Amino acid sequence: MQYVSTRGVADELNFEGVTLTGLARDGGLYVPAAIPTLDAETFRRLRGRPYADVAFAVLQPFVGDSLTAAELRGMVDATYGDAFHHPAVAPLVQVDRNDWILELFHGPTLAFKDFALQLLGRLFDAFTARRGGRLTILGATSGDTGSAAIAGCRGRDAVTIFMLHPHGRVSEVQRRQMTTVLEPNVVNIAIDGTFDDCQALVKAAFNDLDFRDGVSLTAVNSINWARVLAQVVYYVSAAVSLGAPDRPVSFSVPTGNFGDIFAGYIARAMGLPVARLVIATNSNDILARTLKTGRYDRAGVHKTLSPSMDIQVASNFERLLFDLKGRSGNAVSAAMEDLATQGGFALSPDERGALAALFAAERLDDGQTSRIMADTYGRSGYLADPHTAVGLGAARACLDEDGPPRVTLATAHPAKFPDAVAAATGVTPALPSHMGDLMQAEERFETLPNDLAALKRRMLDHLSGVET
Ligand SMILES: Cc1ncc(COP(=O)(O)O)c(C=O)c1O
Numbered sequence: 001m002q003y004v005s006t007r008g009v010a011d012e013l014n015f016e017g018v019t020l021t022g023l024a025r026d027g028g029l030y031v032p033a034a035i036p037t038l039d040a041e042t043f044r045r046l047r048g049r050p051y052a053d054v055a056f057a058v059l060q061p062f063v064g065d066s067l068t069a070a071e072l073r074g075m076v077d078a079t080y081g082d083a084f085h086h087p088a089v090a091p092l093v094q095v096d097r098n099d100w101i102l103e104l105f106h107g108p109t110l111a112f113k114d115f116a117l118q119l120l121g122r123l124f125d126a127f128t129a130r131r132g133g134r135l136t137i138l139g140a141t142s143g144d145t146g147s148a149a150i151a152g153c154r155g156r157d158a159v160t161i162f163m164l165h166p167h168g169r170v171s172e173v174q175r176r177q178m179t180t181v182l183e184p185n186v187v188n189i190a191i192d193g194t195f196d197d198c199q200a201l202v203k204a205a206f207n208d209l210d211f212r213d214g215v216s217l218t219a220v221n222s223i224n225w226a227r228v229l230a231q232v233v234y235y236v237s238a239a240v241s242l243g244a245p246d247r248p249v250s251f252s253v254p255t256g257n258f259g260d261i262f263a264g265y266i267a268r269a270m271g272l273p274v275a276r277l278v279i280a281t282n283s284n285d286i287l288a289r290t291l292k293t294g295r296y297d298r299a300g301v302h303k304t305l306s307p308s309m310d311i312q313v314a315s316n317f318e319r320l321l322f323d324l325k326g327r328s329g330n331a332v333s334a335a336m337e338d339l340a341t342q343g344g345f346a347l348s349p350d351e352r353g354a355l356a357a358l359f360a361a362e363r364l365d366d367g368q369t370s371r372i373m374a375d376t377y378g379r380s381g382y383l384a385d386p387h388t389a390v391g392l393g394a395a396r397a398c399l400d401e402d403g404p405p406r407v408t409l410a411t412a413h414p415a416k417f418p419d420a421v422a423a424a425t426g427v428t429p430a431l432p433s434h435m436g437d438l439m440q441a442e443e444r445f446e447t448l449p450n451d452l453a454a455l456k457r458r459m460l461d462h463l464s465g466v467e468t
């Protein structure tokens with residue numbers, strides 16, 4: 001299995017290569033050269049199987065010969081074992097006649113990111129053990145990737161992780177999940193800016209090839225293909241539980257960086273009968289606007305009740321754009337150049353048609369989000385976090401009640417956002433006991449301006465003290 005860059009210039013790599021590389025050297029994102037498919041009988045056989053079995057079946061064709069079957073099997077068994085605090089790993093909860101919630105928050109840091117980042121830490125270990133040397137991870141987080149990446153990499157000998165979060169723009173629980181990890185291989189940095197600024201710093205550091213090579217930089221954001229891939233698995237597990245491949249299923253996905261929903265797109269490309277994918281956004285609605293207007297136009301970032309989706313530049317949209325543009329790296333590069341220099345670009349009528357054929361989109365503001373939290377709790381006793389509530393609202397707005405089952409991805413545990421949940425429902429969700437004394441534990445983080453040179457200096461300074 002080979003991977004190509006969306007900008008069409010960087011070398012093709014295998015799975016091990018893309019996992020260690022992160023951002024392609026031409027600034028693009030890696031995607032499979034061809035998407036492998038699973039036949040209907042294979043999907044049927046996965047019904048009722050443990051989550052790790054589904055993971056093995058979905059991941060293996062993408063991993064190719066980068067891992068033996070036994071190595072991959074051992075890795076998925078370890079990943080989707082004790083670290084997830086629910087026997088089903090990704091349980092489905094029915095909240096209405098045709099509405100289901102896919103709970104993705106039973107991992108160690110209470111958000112869907114654990115599904116990929118628990119695996120990614122193990123992949124880094126396996127591949128660095130083989131190649132030797134150390135890795136430097138640089139990540140950006142609007143709240144959840146950070147803690148999940150740190151949980152996946154803390155204490156690992158061959159890895160130092162620098163995690164950037166936008167200062168004052170993540171919830172207290174989210175911040176503490178990162179900043180109370182005091183292992184020396186973890187450096188938390190609050191950037192004076194938005195998540196988009198943090199993500200732009202990460203991409204700029206990768207695009208400085210001397211710096212990148214000098215510190216062996218790699219990515220834990222959905223820049224890294226392995227992140228997206230691991231997220232494909234729960235679409236398959238949910239859909240086969242609800243009758244796929246013999247009946248289609250629709251998904252509503254709380255969306256920011258477009259990584260999670262792009263995983264749903266890949267599941268569909270593998271042959272899973274996905275009827276519709278709903279892009280559910282908060283007021284940071286670049287993707288909903290794109291569907292309505294055919295233009296992808298950057299706007300300012302708004303602070304909302306669903307902070308993890310306070311993102312305007314949706315990194316993974318580039319992966320979809322690559323397909324919409326007939327896999328032309330030149331065309332994607334031109335669009336990305338327009339985004340950088342003019343703040344946006346237009347889709348052609350055909351591209352817009354192809355987008356609308358599979359995706360629907362809805363934007364919910366904070367008032368609507370709170371009302372959905374209250375209504376869902378009132379009707380079914382279910383406490384949804386604000387991100388999940390955006391998904392539930394968008395499912396109702398875009399998907400027919402009598403159509404295929406409507407599955408909303410519950411991307412975070414409500415206890416990560418206790419204030420918003422309590423204000424909407426009157427109930428303060430408790431943190432699960434495995435979170436220990438999070439709210440009392442000592443914190444450590446530093447602050448930096450939104451400045452690449454300052455960030456690189458800080459990283460080099462820290463790394464100069466790390467033993468190799
Ligand atoms: C809780 C939560 N929901 C939704 C999202 C959006 O997911 P994506 O960025 O993959 O679109 C995020 C951040 O990624 C998140 O942390």
Ligand SMILES: N[C@@H](CCOP(=O)(O)O)C(=O)O
Nearest residue numbers: 141142143144145221222308
């Ligand atoms: N919402 C994310 C933002 C980063 O997205 P990623 O999927 O590219 O890592 C977060 O919570 O950090």
